[in-house]
Amino acid sequence: MSIHVQHLQKNFQVHVRNAGWIDALRSLFHREYRTVEAVKDISFQIESGEIVGFLGPNGAGKTTTIKMLAGLLYPTAGQILVEGFVPFEQKVEFKKMMSLVMGQKSQLIWDIPPMETFLVNKAVYEIEERAFQRTLEELVELLELQPLLGKPTRSLSLGQRMKCELAATLLHQPKVLFLDEPTIGLDVHTQEKVRQFIAKYNREHNTTILLTSHYMGDVTALCQRVMIINHGQLLYDGDLQILSEKLTPYKLIEVRLPEVPSVSWEKYGELVGVDEGKVSLRVARERVTDVSARLLHDFSVADLNIQDPPMEEVITLAFQEEVHAS
Numbered sequence: 001m002s003i004h005v006q007h008l009q010k011n012f013q014v015h016v017r018n019a020g021w022i023d024a025l026r027s028l029f030h031r032e033y034r035t036v037e038a039v040k041d042i043s044f045q046i047e048s049g050e051i052v053g054f055l056g057p058n059g060a061g062k063t064t065t066i067k068m069l070a071g072l073l074y075p076t077a078g079q080i081l082v083e084g085f086v087p088f089e090q091k092v093e094f095k096k097m098m099s100l101v102m103g104q105k106s107q108l109i110w111d112i113p114p115m116e117t118f119l120v121n122k123a124v125y126e127i128e129e130r131a132f133q134r135t136l137e138e139l140v141e142l143l144e145l146q147p148l149l150g151k152p153t154r155s156l157s158l159g160q161r162m163k164c165e166l167a168a169t170l171l172h173q174p175k176v177l178f179l180d181e182p183t184i185g186l187d188v189h190t191q192e193k194v195r196q197f198i199a200k201y202n203r204e205h206n207t208t209i210l211l212t213s214h215y216m217g218d219v220t221a222l223c224q225r226v227m228i229i230n231h232g233q234l235l236y237d238g239d240l241q242i243l244s245e246k247l248t249p250y251k252l253i254e255v256r257l258p259e260v261p262s263v264s265w266e267k268y269g270e271l272v273g274v275d276e277g278k279v280s281l282r283v284a285r286e287r288v289t290d291v292s293a294r295l296l297h298d299f300s301v302a303d304l305n306i307q308d309p310p311m312e313e314v315i316t317l318a319f320q321e322e323v324h325a326s
């Protein structure tokens, strides 16, 4: 077991400020606080080598949870063990075996080239020279970093910086990696490259990865298992495909026809749209085979395509509904 979380909670005390100068004056003498329950009693386990997607709308509690797992925040209640360590104790051995990447925060030193930050990390993590060279070579090749190593960090594009960021956090070969929005703001092509890198790195090093992302592409490409959190509570922990089947018990059938006849499509499924010779139908999962056969029989079909509903739709539904893993 790599990560073990039991009944984890985090409350924040927030100073309540009322509008108006009388209230502002009063609050100088008598401060009022409100409790925000950011994480409410969540439990889960992650096996070594798993990549798990951690999803939820804004303010759901993802970053708070990840910060507790990485030892940056002290839990209000509950237990966390990451590779056998209690994160908040901040033991040197713990820091040496995990890494946290926050897409919106840089750990690279702004005014110097990435290579210099890498050397700082080598010293901080006490990485032995040969291991450092070997890992660096591997990361430079996988992430195509050679041309970037000597440029000042501030002159790099967002995508180039994120690649260097990943390299900086992986130099000490952590067993556990927390990735909070690793592809935020990157263009589609660079997102794809970063995804491929994470997948390959995980396969080759068996690193345990917990990933948050607002991009469904990251999640579908990397995570078989997802945990969905909302208002600090885990709504779902399980297979992404099963979630999709549970919440959207239909598939989309697209048929391309040389000419779209005016027939009643309702007998095949729910008509989603007709667009330039393409008819889209929403069909119950158990009827998909039958309906496809009928469509092929009834029309001279040029092309037929069966798709799962878009993952965005599944996740949006999951945020709204109380769903449980089967």
Ligand SMILES: Nc1ncnc2c1ncn2[C@@H]1O[C@H](COP(=O)(O)OP(=O)(O)OP(=O)(O)O)[C@@H](O)[C@H]1O
Pocket: 012, 013, 014, 036, 037, 038, 056, 057, 058, 059, 060, 061, 062, 063, 064, 065
């Ligand atoms: N330091 C803090 N002090 C007070 N409240 C906080 C603090 N950090 C987070 N919160 C509150 O805790 C709740 C959970 O926030 P968190 O940042 O964990 O959400 P998130 O799921 O990561 O959201 P996002 O997707 O927007 O990053 C929110 O209501 C937030 O306002």
